[in-house]
Amino acid sequence: MTEHDITLTVNGAEHDLTVEARTLLVHALRDELGYTGTNVGCESSLCGACTVRMDGEAVKSCTALAVQADGAEIRTVEDLGTRHDFHPIQEGFQEEHGLQCGYCTPGMMMTALDILEENPDPTREEIREGLEGNLCRCTGYQNIVNAVQNAAKEMQPAAVADGGESDDDPTPATDGGEEL
């Protein structure tokens, strides 16, 4: 049972730690490093509560070994915004009542970030598809979709400045909706 010295950069801060090979990324983040914003729900890869971003992509941190993340940049919900300076996604969830108990919210937000970075102006259907791996037992999803749409609007000017002209393109970037 090997032990390994690894480096994780979490929300910009570099951490050196020693983990057992079997340590899951979510436990390294929560138990070793104290980033408890990331929740553990099902522990079985299905609920998405543990979603963090690893090198810029949403991943379920209960389904990656900490050793696999050696050298990676991890971003957790703690990095989104502060109580006094919300990230547009947090603002969207507040404005649209996108949470009730809040357990699923950190994972929802980190996946939402993935969706909006890839597609700054998603349709409701595209948001639902993007959030397929995140379960919520409280809200019925409607308000979560509203929250992400609200965030998209809020983040839009930056996207347009980046050249993201999405309105007049009649061919959707994704056609998954009709595929399912």
Next chain:
Amino acid sequence: MFPDGFDYYEASSVSEAIDLMAEHAGAETELLAGGHSLLPAMKSGLSSPDVLIDIGDVEALHGVTADGDTLGIGAMTTYSDFIGEDASEEHAPALYHAVRQVGDTQVRNRGTVGGNIAHADPASDLPGAALASDATIVVTGPDGERRVSADDFFFGMYATDIGPDELVTRVEVPSAADAVGAYAKKPSPSSGYAMVGVCVQATVDGGTVQSARVGANGVMDRGVRLEGVEDALAGASLDEATIDAAADRATEGLDTAMMMSDLQASAEFREQLVGTYTRRALERVLDRTPTPAAAD
């Protein structure tokens, strides 16, 4: 939900992975790719390997290359990286549409094309797509590379032609830039895996099907070609009557007594689903085929 303890080694090249497999041949050893089948199995106690050999950082196994005749997909290419390449949809339309329907956003960010095919889960989405796109699986071992046609690769549930000292390094798809691809899947309501999924790649010229390959997942203990459907399509005009006739022949040549059967779907139900999902896949092919007047 903790995996049992194991020894972990990281390979930095294909040859190092092969050496590590040889070195640990006496132990229960697993390659670790995206980990999205293996880690859930280890966490639930279904699998407790002694040694994991991580191939995630082997640079040569990542990425998609198009050389005109062939689309090469490195075994460690994640689903999202595959989807993100324009060449994927252009040259391998059937595989492209199947990969888009695997799991969810997070699963597609980690799971790999090679891992999916190597794992050969009968409810996975890619075995049928590998068959429909006439893929070749490149397997590498101590004696070098072997090239295995998808038709000969899948032996049964989780069983393939990969030897214990070998790994899948690449999946090659003959360029099908003229073809249309589609995948119609009935996902399990709980896991999202395919209860049944039908994948089609067809070349249609002037409204006539020149060639068609059809692969199905979730039906038998491995991905299978639907030969009755292929036969009904070949040379026929692509229209509703042909689609009806083809869907009617969906289970032709399959041993219905050996069909998959579980809590979610009995064999009889699957038999019906194959016909229904064949029809849906073919409707999509029809929708995506340029009308003869528009095509030039």
